[in-house]
Amino acid sequence: MKRIVLVLIGVFWLSLAAWPADQEVVDVSVSGLACPFCAYSVEKSLGKLPGVDSVSVDLAANQVRVVMQAEHTADLKQIKKAIVNAGFTPGEASRSTAQE
Amino acid sequence: MRPSLALKGIAVGILAAGSVRSAPVTINTALPVGGGEFVARGMVVTSQSGEDPDATDRDHSATSLIAVLGYGVTHKLALFGVLPYVDKELDLTVAGNRVSRTSAGLGDASLFVRYTLVQRDRPGRTFRVAPFAGVKAPTGDDDHRDILGRVPPSVQPGSGAWDVFGGVVATYQTFAFQADGQMSYRVRNKANGIDPGDELRLDGSLQYRLWPRQLGNGVPSFLYGVLESNFVHRDRNEVNGSDDANSGGTTLHLSPGLQYVTRRWIVEGVVQLPVVQNLHGNALENDYVLRAGFRFNF
16 A cells, blocks of 8 residues: 555656646737848847747747746846847737746 | 959948848848847959950959958947958050969958938838948058069059048838848048049849748748849049049949848849949940858857
């Protein structure tokens, strides 16, 4: 019986460790972005922010997606500042969560 | 003193140096270099001038390797450094003998700044206007000699003078096309007894996206068809205080080409073809300029 309890506890902890963590996702509209080479500047600028896991640009949709590392919260002000620093104009931003 | 088509080709390269973005090939752009960001550009420019009506039957060729580094001080203020390496040759007939005058080495380096004065961004498009100003330093050898003695000014790697230049460039970019216009003026200063004529330039560029026809998700690479025009007017040179009748004039080049743009790098090439060459006296006319290069965002 003791062995079964230990196995169950082990399985419980393993399942907790494997449980996907939530990641915050920020979608920002960007104006002035109209070529692939410019898109990379935005990716670079946002990628330097602390806690950013990944950045992706959808040119045709005029959207940039910033995925934060688990346990990190997005700072919208910093994200918009990074877009301005890359030479472009940020617009509306929305937050959501995704599982790692 | 005859105008140096090779130097003209290099000058065009230097004026194009700010164009480190997806942008025109022969001129600047007003598109941004991000704050704290570096972009690099390398170009090979080959210029050929021949079919000389003069008895000396001159044939002038020059190849320049031009390295450009751009740095965004802020998202509006960018600094550019340009360093050319030049290889020049002038073949001509002197006293019935065909002679060749050559030189190779570092040319004159340039440094200039560009400031984005107007920025109107909309989804998928932007309009920008950016004035620029800079100096060209006499870093190239202007006293190069071969076995026949000091080579002519058109063959020297450097001009020996500090020049200043400035202008303004405007850019309108959408997903489908980009249009650029540039006006610039270069004050060319005296060196070695020669006061070269100042230069006025009016340039235009149109880049049209040929592929992909439909934009997909993410950041697809673009293939642009490019057509550019370069109008250049140069005043006559002065040699020892007198006008040189065989210098200065007006030229117009048209430049078709292709440009492939990805997120991190660009490759491009154009051929500059002369359509108007109203040059003074027996100044040597240009046959063509070939220009190929890459840009890298790091």
